[in-house]
Structure formats: structure tokens, C-alpha cells
Amino acid sequence: MSSQLHREKLLSLFEENQEGVIYLKGAENMYRYGTDYEFPFRQESNFWYITGVNEPEYHALLDIGSGEFHLFHPKRDAQFAVWHGRIKSAAEIREEYSPDHLHETNDLLRVLNQLKPDVIYCLDEEQAEFIEDLNRDFSVETETLQDAITYCRCIKTDHELQLMSEAARVNNIAHLEVMKAIKPGMFEYEAKALFDFHQAKHGLLQPAYNGIHAGGTNSAILHYVENNKRINDGDLYLIDAGYEKDGYASDVTRTYPANGRFSGDQAAIYQVVLDALNKSIELVKPGVKMEELHLGACRIILSGLKEHGIVKGSIEEMMEHSIFALFFPHGLGHFLGLDTHDVGGYPKGVERIDRPGIKFLRVRRELMPGMVITIEPGVYFIPALLGPALENSEQARYLNEERVRALFGFGGIRIEDNLIVTETGSENMTDVPKEIKEIEAVMKG
Numbered sequence: 001m002s003s004q005l006h007r008e009k010l011l012s013l014f015e016e017n018q019e020g021v022i023y024l025k026g027a028e029n030m031y032r033y034g035t036d037y038e039f040p041f042r043q044e045s046n047f048w049y050i051t052g053v054n055e056p057e058y059h060a061l062l063d064i065g066s067g068e069f070h071l072f073h074p075k076r077d078a079q080f081a082v083w084h085g086r087i088k089s090a091a092e093i094r095e096e097y098s099p100d101h102l103h104e105t106n107d108l109l110r111v112l113n114q115l116k117p118d119v120i121y122c123l124d125e126e127q128a129e130f131i132e133d134l135n136r137d138f139s140v141e142t143e144t145l146q147d148a149i150t151y152c153r154c155i156k157t158d159h160e161l162q163l164m165s166e167a168a169r170v171n172n173i174a175h176l177e178v179m180k181a182i183k184p185g186m187f188e189y190e191a192k193a194l195f196d197f198h199q200a201k202h203g204l205l206q207p208a209y210n211g212i213h214a215g216g217t218n219s220a221i222l223h224y225v226e227n228n229k230r231i232n233d234g235d236l237y238l239i240d241a242g243y244e245k246d247g248y249a250s251d252v253t254r255t256y257p258a259n260g261r262f263s264g265d266q267a268a269i270y271q272v273v274l275d276a277l278n279k280s281i282e283l284v285k286p287g288v289k290m291e292e293l294h295l296g297a298c299r300i301i302l303s304g305l306k307e308h309g310i311v312k313g314s315i316e317e318m319m320e321h322s323i324f325a326l327f328f329p330h331g332l333g334h335f336l337g338l339d340t341h342d343v344g345g346y347p348k349g350v351e352r353i354d355r356p357g358i359k360f361l362r363v364r365r366e367l368m369p370g371m372v373i374t375i376e377p378g379v380y381f382i383p384a385l386l387g388p389a390l391e392n393s394e395q396a397r398y399l400n401e402e403r404v405r406a407l408f409g410f411g412g413i414r415i416e417d418n419l420i421v422t423e424t425g426s427e428n429m430t431d432v433p434k435e436i437k438e439i440e441a442v443m444k445g
């Protein structure tokens with residue numbers, strides 16, 4: 001069982017014979033404002049990682065000294081069965097989650113009083129307050145646990161990689177089906193419906209995030225989620241979407257012309273972004289830092305934009321003045337896992353020092369084998385950024401004003417793949433056409 005491995009991994013970070021317990025509170029059902037409209041349940045990622053439980057209202061304790069796993073399940077009454085279905089027996093819960101001890105949630109205080117821990121490690125202030133409200137004498141600590149679980153979650157186990165590969169496999173299919181089907185005149189939500197259908201058809205029911213299905217200038221809105229406009233002839237169409245497999249996300253972006261043929265500017269700018277993507281992927285390997293890859297991609301983007309007469313001047317100077325950020329105003333990529341923007345990418349306080357009682361120094365920013373990352377360069381024409389830049393002499397001297405203004409209605413291009421970092425480089429889980437010729441061939445049918 002995978003969560004067993006995760007618990008061992010977490011406990012291995014604490015010194016042997018160290019006293020104390022780890023406490024984790026599972027998620028509860030969420031409702032729309034004051035109503036009984038219930039959102040689909042999705043477990044909090046750290047709790048899911050450590051316990052394997054994707055059901056509401058559970059709690060967990062890990063006794064560091066003995067390594068024992070205490071799971072607390074909610075007591076359900078007949079009304080629960082009426083509205084939500086059959087109630088699991090204790091034996092079934094034991095069978096499914098293999099805790100060393102199974103209790104009901106209202107036994108939490110009693111069990112904690114029995115264990116008498118010197119310290120209770122909690123994820124955050126909210127969970128710590130919950131514990132303190134049970135008994136003011138408990139000593140809680142919120143500095144260590146978040147970092148320790150983050151450290152564990154950064155490096156995926158083989159089982160986690162299998163789940164991520166399945167999410168990626170289905171996502172490859174869904175992206176390809178949309179690419180084949182899109183036509184000018186369709187609404188963004190029609191493309192979204194098709195994408196969602198192909199995920200569900202393959203058994204994936206939970207979106208990993210709010211998908212972006214953006215035609216025309218909407219493609220330059222980084223978190224566009226209205227998805228309600230018509231896609232017109234000549235428009236670019238940008239789709240950034242993915243679903244979860246047992247909690248593990250896929251996060252892929254493709255951009256292509258709705259009519260299936262790249263115009264001159266579309267092809268030119270697309271190739272700049274694709275070069276940045278392909279070059280960055282080649283460089284992915286253990287020891288490399290994301291910020292190095294990011295700056296490398298910025299350099300490629302500036303060179304490409306210069307070649308096409310959109311920016312002008314020395315690449316070095318433009319790098320110094322961050323001219324790339326006018327066209328590429330987001331990060332090159334992020335960790336991917338139980339969360340789409342997974343934990344561990346940007347540790348607070350990189351020069352973290354060792355703490356007594358815990359065996360890891362800090363989450364490392366350098367890539368390591370078993371990490372899963374996205375690479376997602378983009379070029380966008382965002383009037384809200386470029387308009388003021390054209391009025392600012394420090395930035396305007398690097399911009400070809402006529403070219404830039406003519407592209408205000410262009411939209412944006414982003415291309416995103418999902419990679420497993422391996423011992424020698426990376427394995428690309430994303431297999432959706434991305435070369436111009438491939439895309440045009442697929443769209444021609």
C-alpha cells in the first residue's frame with residue numbers, strides 16, 4: 001500500500017526514539033455558502049498522501065516513537081446512509097486503510113491523553129488550534145511537519161509515478177481529440193465539454209484545476225476560466241487542462257489555430273515558444289535549477305522576438321531590463337503531484353538550517369531524480385503590460401512599437417509538457433502533437 005510507504009518515509013526524517021506524535025486532520029465536506037449544495041469531496045493532499053483516505057471527516061496520528069498509525073473515522077448514523085449510502089463497517093475501514101489502530105473521531109482526546117506526547121507536530125496553525133482546543137496542556141509545534149511532508153512529496157515513488165503516467169496518458173488522448181475536433185464558430189465551452197467527456201470516458205472524474213479553454217485574445221489571459229466565447233476563424237485556441245488519477249494531476253497546454261492553419265505571425269511566434277520548450281526540456285536533469293532554465297528560456301524568447309522584429313537591441317541589455325517579462329510574465333514551470341502547483345518548488349528561506357530532531361537540511365531547489373515538473377514557456381501580447389511599456393522610455397527603446405501595437409489582438413501562446421526527472425535527464429509523459437507540421441496534419445484530418 002502506497003500510503004504505508006509515505007508514512008515510513010515521513011517517520012524516517014525524525015530521529016529514532018524521538019518522542020512526540022504527528023497529527024493530521026482530514027478534510028470535511030464543503031458547501032456553497034449557507035446552502036446544502038455540496039461540492040464534490042476531494043481530500044486535502046497531505047492527509048491523502050499520508051493516510052490513503054479520500055473520505056471526509058477522518059483524523060490521523062503517527063506515533064513517532066513506535067511508528068504506529070492511528071486512524072480516526074467519523075461515526076455515521078442512519079441518516080447518513082439515507083442520503084449518502086451504506087455505512088462502512090470498522091472491518092472494511094481496517095481492510096482498506098490498514099491502520100495499526102482504528103478509533104472513532106470522538107476518541108481522539110482519549111488516545112492523545114494515553115499517548116501523552118511531549119509535542120504534537122501539526123501542519124498549520126488551524127490544525128494546531130484544533131488540538132489546543134481539545135486540551136490546553138498539549139504542546140503543539142507547526143514548524144517541522146509541513147516541511148517534512150513537502151520534502152517527502154517532492155520525490156515521487158514508483159507507484160506515484162504510475163498514477164501520474166495514467167493521468168498523463170488520458171490527458172494525451174483528450175488533448176488530441178480536441179485538436180482534431182476544433183472548428184471556427186465553436187464556443188469555448190463546446191471544446192471544454194469534449195475535453196471533459198474524453199477524461200470521463202477513461203475513468204478520470206476530478207479536474208486537477210480549472211481548465212483554460214481560450215479562443216482569440218482570451219488566450220493571453222493567464223487564468224481565463226469563463227470559457228464562454230465563440231472561437232473565430234483566424235483565432236488561436238489555447239487549452240490548458242488536465243485531470244487527476246487518484247489525486248495525481250496532469251497539467252498540459254497546447255495552442256493552435258482554430259482553423260487548422262498557422263498564419264505567418266502565428267507560426268513565427270509559435271516556433272519561438274516551441275524552441276524555448278524543446279531547449280528547456282533538453283536541459284532538464286538532476287542538479288539543474290529551475291531559475292537557470294527559466295532565464296535560458298527568456299533568452300531564447302527574446303532572440304526569437306528580435307528575429308521577428310518585435311523587440312530590438314542587445315539581448316544582454318534586454319535580459320538586464322527584464323524585457324522578456326513583458327511577453328512571458330509567468331514562471332517556466334512548477335512541481336506536479338497531488339497538487340497541480342505541487343509543494344516544494346519554492347522553499348521559504350532557501351538557506352534553511354538544520355533543526356534538532358529532524359534529519360533533513362532543507363528542500364532542495366535543484367532538480368533531483370523522481371521529481372515531476374512542468375515546462376511551460378509562453379509568449380503573450382497583453383495590452384495592459386505592453387501599453388504602459390511603450391510609454392516608458394526605459395522599456396520602449398527595446399520595443400518595435402508598430403509591430404507590437406499591430407499584435408495587440410494576437411492573443412498568447414503557451415506550450416506545456418509534464419516531465420519526470422530521471423538519473424540522466426527526463427522522461428516526457430506528454431505526447432500531444434506540438435510541431436507545427438504535426439498539428440496541421442492532425443487538424444486537416
Ligand SMILES: [Mn+2]
Nearest residue numbers: 251374376416
Ligand atoms: Mn502548469
